[in-house]
Every structure is written in structure tokens, then in C-alpha cells.
Amino acid sequence: MRLLIALLICVSSIQGLYAQCPEPNTLVDASGAKVCARMFEDSNYYYEQSCGGEYLDAYPGDDVPIIPWRWNNRISSLVVSRSCTLTVWSLARKEGSKRKFTAGIQPRLRDVGQGLFGNWNNDISAYYCVC
Template sequence: MAAARALLLLPLLLASARAQCPAPADLKNPDGSKICAQLYADDSPYYAQCCGGGVLRAQPGDDVPYIPLNWNDKISSLVVAPRCELNIWSRRGKEGSSHKFKSGVVYRLQEIKKGLFGDWDNSISAYYCTCN
């Protein structure tokens, strides 16, 4: 009977362990220094499962007009540390539409509008991250 219950709970445990966005205050490098923002390749319809896939860490002062090709237009969720700001652009070279994120979690970039018809899901091609 206990084994049957464990099998029923296993999918729930795996789903919750799959991905969960960190709290903005928890963004730290292994040496304890602050990370400005973390950008994630995956999101989910369930907020508790967002911030999955690969992780791109933006350090304070990172000015990246040409995001690495394997990250270009691949970011779906992000977290910005306290007292930090992440500026993003839709085109390489800091061209196109832009948006500014202050401290907090953006579980799904598809919920952030970009112009009349678009959104920011899989649309980031450049960024600049600063902290006070």
C-alpha cells in the first residue's frame, strides 16, 4: 500500500523538483558575491515549474550587446536581484524594442507585452545589467 502511494506521489515530486525560480535575494555566485540577474531558457504554464532549462547569469555591470548565439531569442523567464536593473533589447547590438526589469521574478516572458502584438518570450538578443 505504501509503495502504491509513493508511485502516485512521484509525478508530483518530480514536477516540483523540475524547476523553481529562486528568490531575487538568493542570486549569489559560489563566492557569495551578487549576481545581477539569471535568465532561463524554459518556462511552464505552472509558475512553480518556471525558470528551468539552461541558466545565463548576468553579473553586475555586464553589458552584452551581442548575446551568445546559443542564447539569442531563447530566454523565457528571468529573475533580477534586489537593487538591480536588467535592460533588454529585441535585436542584437541593442537595437529594436527595449524593456527594463527591476528586482523580481518574471515567471513567463510571454506575459510581458512587446509592442501591440508581440511579447518578450524568446525575444531577448542583448542586455545590460546594473546594481546599486
């Protein structure tokens, strides 16, 4: 009986792992338009508390070589919609390091390596999103 209870607790914990991050297949804006990717300003050591704060939506076909100044180097977590790819650059005008994110949830960009010692937390300055 104890094993069954422990197993149920584990399963419910795994299901809630990405509780605050939206599911990739549910990304739509307030008007119901499909969103290619949603980029969030907050992440957290605890995944269920990631994808918080304000967010920036990227729509299919968005090509942004210079991200709005308010968002430059502020993105800490992201979700890419199903059948979409988000390509990001560390510098404006699509320069610097480059990384492609496919469909899924990335609750902590701090965990995504960039070069030998860096990571992608607060380091996105340009993006291109396709579906």
C-alpha cells in the first residue's frame, strides 16, 4: 500500500513539473491566433515556478533582427509551439551565438549551454520563428 501511495505521489509530481509553463500545443494569443513561441522574463530553480512574469509572443514567420529594447537580454524561459522552430541569436542583427529551439518547453535557459562557459539566460537579442 505504501508503494502505491509513493508511486501516485511521484506521478502527480511529474505531471506538475511544468505546471506554470503552457503546453506547446495550446499556444494562442488573446484573439485566438496561433503563437509560434512564447518567451518569458522569469525562470526559477523549481520548474513549476518558471515561465512567469511578462511574456513576448513570436508569431509564425516573425523575423526580428533587433528585439525591442525592453526585451533585449531579458528572456529566461520559453515555450515553442508544436511543429515550430525558434532560432535565437545572442547579438542584434542576428550576430553572435545562434541556437535553434524546437517544439517544447524550456523552463530555464540557464540550463541551456552557449559556448564553453555561457548559457542562454537573459542573452537573446534577435529571433526568427517558423511553423
